Amino acid sequence: MKKLKRSARLVEMTQYLLFRPHTLIPLTTFAERYSSAKSSISEDLAIIKEVFEDEGLGELHTLAGAAGGVKFIPKVAKEASLSFVQDLCNQLEQPERVLPGGFLYMADIMGRPQVLNEIGKTFATAFAGRELDVVMTVETKGIPLAYATASFMNLPVVTVRRDSNATEGSAVSINYVSGSSKRIQTMSLARRTLQEGARVLIIDDFKRAGGTIQGMVDLLGEFKATVGGVGVFIESNEVEEELVKDYISLAKLTGVDSKTKQVTVVPGNYFDSE
């Protein structure tokens, strides 16, 4: 690559880092890329680091030494996430969202890439310190959330199917009881999608009693994989018995009245003061 001026180099390095989260980039990579001295690169990184931190984009971790380099960890401040979630809660409380059966219409909100990016960044922040190999979700509505989270964590996604799907080869199936409907259901995961011993972050859009998530946890057992964390976008606290207790929620549905169309959605346990 041609030798760049500092101004161009800053633009270049910014985009390079933003598109490679959780990836260690040796300083020599930048030095060679821009035919620049490592000292100049370090100065550039200091500038980028300051802006990223001021802007709430995340942290730049610098590791010294021969195996050193720089790593971009996307992070969003809790207050910023809270204000974003509070705005979503207000939207979700619109009476016209209440559907027959007490369901809440939210396909429009979950269809906006920017909303998913914010949710993904928040989960990536919440689970940034964990050792993780893969993000897992179950079809259908959890999929965009899982990918948004994974892209900020530089992790692959595996998708559990509701029915055994012929086009992914041999699969492991389990039966589980949906905690709210008490119906027996099946979920399956293609055998070769998950390695033994993988540490898995489970992401889903909605949790009532947690039967679906417990199903995914049981499925992980079949693969000798372990749960590294559980994140749900919205939990409903209208259940008596919670099957899954260790999870992070971004919002909490505390009431839906099909008759009065009144809905109450508040920030989830991620925002509880510790």
Add this chain to the structure above:
Amino acid sequence: MKKLKRSARLVEMTQYLLFRPHTLIPLTTFAERYSSAKSSISEDLAIIKEVFEDEGLGELHTLAGAAGGVKFIPKVAKEASLSFVQDLCNQLEQPERVLPGGFLYMADIMGRPQVLNEIGKTFATAFAGRELDVVMTVETKGIPLAYATASFMNLPVVTVRRDSNATEGSAVSINYVSGSSKRIQTMSLARRTLQEGARVLIIDDFKRAGGTIQGMVDLLGEFKATVGGVGVFIESNEVEEELVKDYISLAKLTGVDSKTKQVTVVPGNYFDSE
């Protein structure tokens, strides 16, 4: 926001633009954000524009006048997409991917956010010139592709369900004949997810004869919406009769031999010389 030096401003503006594709940003937004003169902002944008173009990130369109501003259009050069797709084709041709029934295992590849980003950027480039309001896909495997594409185009996503789903309210269902299996299937879309007259980009992972895509086209008719484009990741040319003719494919499966495990995948029609 505090007054920033040019170096910090360049980092800030770069990330601001990258996260807001296809969005017109008035120069005054930047001028106010950084307490800088518009002339300085214009100089910054010229630097960013050059790097974005050199790096193959996309174009910065500057619109002059009172309603003017700058718009970032993510674009990837066809040669870069081709080299990326060729690499994917090589991976897809690995004999161990051939599953019983002549299916190809590709869940691992489709689980990598970076792969999806590249595919999304390529579709966003291919359809950048069209007037579009929304990206549509059908569950399950097309979903990550649709979101990746939509995020580079700043469009919302609507997801067609394979079965009528109670939790999204009243829906329009249609029957369609899967061109390859000749079975009658049902797909449905929640009534309020799509506005009348919407111009829709259909994205899916796989196309044989095109029955599923034709189903989505028919469904759009029910909503008085129009097709603004069709993009499929892989098409199979093992069919006699093609139901859908106007589409862009990134790769083409020209043969799967279950016995010899031989697979042939080549770049799709997007790369045909015009």
